Amino acid sequence: MKTTRLNIQKIRKDFPILNRKVNGEPLVYLDNAATSQTPKQVIDAIVDYYSNYNANIHRGVHALSQEATDKYEEARHTIQQHFNAEKAQEIIFTSGTTDAINLVANGFTEFLEEGDEILVSAMEHHSNIVPLQMLSERTGALLKVIPMNIEGELLMDQYDALLSKNTKLVFCNHISNALGTINPIEQIIRKAHKVGAAVLIDGAQAAPHVKADVQELDVDFYTVSAHKMCGPTGVGVLYGKEDWLNKLPPYQGGGEMIAEVTFEKTTYAGLPHKFEAGTPNICGGIAFGAALDYMNAIGFEAIAAYEHEILEYATQKLLEIDNLKIYGTAKNKTSVISFNVEGIHPYDIGSILDKLGIAVRTGHHCAQPVMDFYKVPGTVRASFCFYNTKEEVDVLVKGLKRAVAMLK
Template sequence: MLDIKKIREDFPILKREVNGKPLVYLDNAATSQTPQQVIDAIVDYYQNYNANIHRGVHTLSQEATDKYEQARLKIQKHFNAAKSYEIIFTSGTTHSINLVANGFSSLIKKGDEVLVSAMEHHSNIVPWQMLCERTGAILKVIPMNQEGELRMDVFDDLLSDKTKLIFCNHISNALGTINPIEEIIEKAHKVGAAVLIDGAQAAPHLVADVQALDVDFYTCSAHKICGPTGVGMLYGKEEWLNKLPPYQGGGEMIAEVTFEKTTYADLPHKFEAGTPNICGGIAFGAALDYMNGVGFKEVAKYEHELLEYATQELLKIDGLKIYGTAKNKTSVISFNIEGIHPYDMGSILDKLGIAVRTGHHCAQPIMDFFKIPGTVRASFAFYNTREEVDVLIAGVLKAKSMLL
């Protein structure tokens, strides 16, 4: 059992008020809040060993390098990567996806096919469209049904020996659907295709074992997992990372530079040009320490209880429709009330101190599928409470009374 009261004490921001009301933060799918333990790790870096890494012989540089590489080892262990150099530090999921898409420009040819699911975030659509424009490859879409589940029967039909790459999120940021990535990976490998899984929304709720999944690439951002913004990771199988060319040129990613020829550094530095977000990487490791200390199994159980309670109570409201009713989903609820624009609902909720997300959530094709301009999205974390769900329900009812 999680001690929610004790956990909430770890998050200073949860004590503040918004518009004179206690903050009810339900925008966790966009960014989770940061516990004091991670804030302390950030402050410790800047107060005690702020220095550039890998290049210095002096003490501060060596201390910073050790802490940064310890964080890489924490990430390797958390995701069960076979080798630490299969973990590449990036600025976040978007950077990671673009790194892979850019690299495959030299491996994909005209007429090859790449598959993307219909419920992707824009960051897992646009880079592949750009790849296809550069190479002449063909982008095909795995459709979804009205419940917000992928049409796996159509996926089977789309697969062929022309399929070279498949991209899918582990969990939909807009609907909360947990996709059957194990099945997708297994079937993709049978036709020789590589798979990249966007784990940005999955990482706060479950632990992905990349070796058990046999996934080729997996990525996430620290700011979804109680860490800082501006840092994330790309896992790639060693064989694939060795095939891909560097994404950026600069310091750190080189072995030797002359005006005639440059040779590149070994993994992981080949993909880590320039001075990285050193503090962010260290804090990423601290965030994983914190989350694992709380316990992912306990988090999943508690968040599921919040999801069920919130779903049950929201559906009691006349005219309210939930988008994304998959059997297997996490603690995200996207909804609208007939006759009310989601932006208007979100604005009134904010006046009541309730933070939700409104709009298309960088998943416009999903909204087009449902023929709506967007949704109100309430996304729950392990530090939220049933009482906060009650405040949300009361807020939605008040907004409805004001807008209809």
């Protein structure tokens, strides 16, 4: 098997948490699809902010405020460049992907009416389904589902059949959090635009693995969360085309998102401040920029190649375990493996693995429709990052064999 040249041991030294023990065993962290770990370079950026220039931004004339403002806006430019947005004002800071999706769904209340249609893929996270259900209930627009096959791939011929002049919004994740499937968003976007529909892509699971170029994709909206990209929790971004962001009404009212306020009328600020009410997660935004700098220094092509190598190795080793079934076998997928062992509840496996210091996720992964499709209550999910190793895969397999022997 080909070996990708990343200095993994050097990289692992950047992550302090990887040195700890859990239940007396070295931590093997395989829950990266839920949240990734944070390198010391990002931790240092957080400490630096609170130690040296903690102040509110945009409004202050004093030195600390100006320094914090400069660092925060520099982070916005870093994010703009990373995703190749045309303008920095197309990058809206949010509290995360869920907040960004709700921002768009709330705004589309202005544009939908009864008889309109919203398309959503069958493999969505609850955070993607529920805001669109609320939008449907508010407007009378019909929510339709793009089905998938047993391999966990969207049925694109069915997508073609669902598209019509009534389609106003198409929603799809770039990568499935439950299955690891990389969806053909280029085709999805292109075909939606042919019928005049806008497209919102959830990039939360994709952004740690691939570098999305929003201009090349021609996507209308793209969302990410920092905590899945070696950054802090509680911060993310919504990319939106300037024309769309200008049309959308503000999601929340408050300070910073206004130009002028009287008791008779309020005039809203321009982009991006129109959607950034209140004091933002200043430190989080700055740290997000630091996280992107860290990952780009490693290189996303190298990250993707190494993680694919880990995926192939882990898949091969896991399938050597009797009665183990993997859910999500798409030809194009990233480093996520959802599986069950026949006759054993995933929670029980996860609990024993935890006693061995191995962190995996068990349950429906906030994707109950996916579990219903496979007729299972949930799965064990091992999700890998560029700091994981083949030796950790071996520890996982050994732990699984032990768990199976105890539970069967």
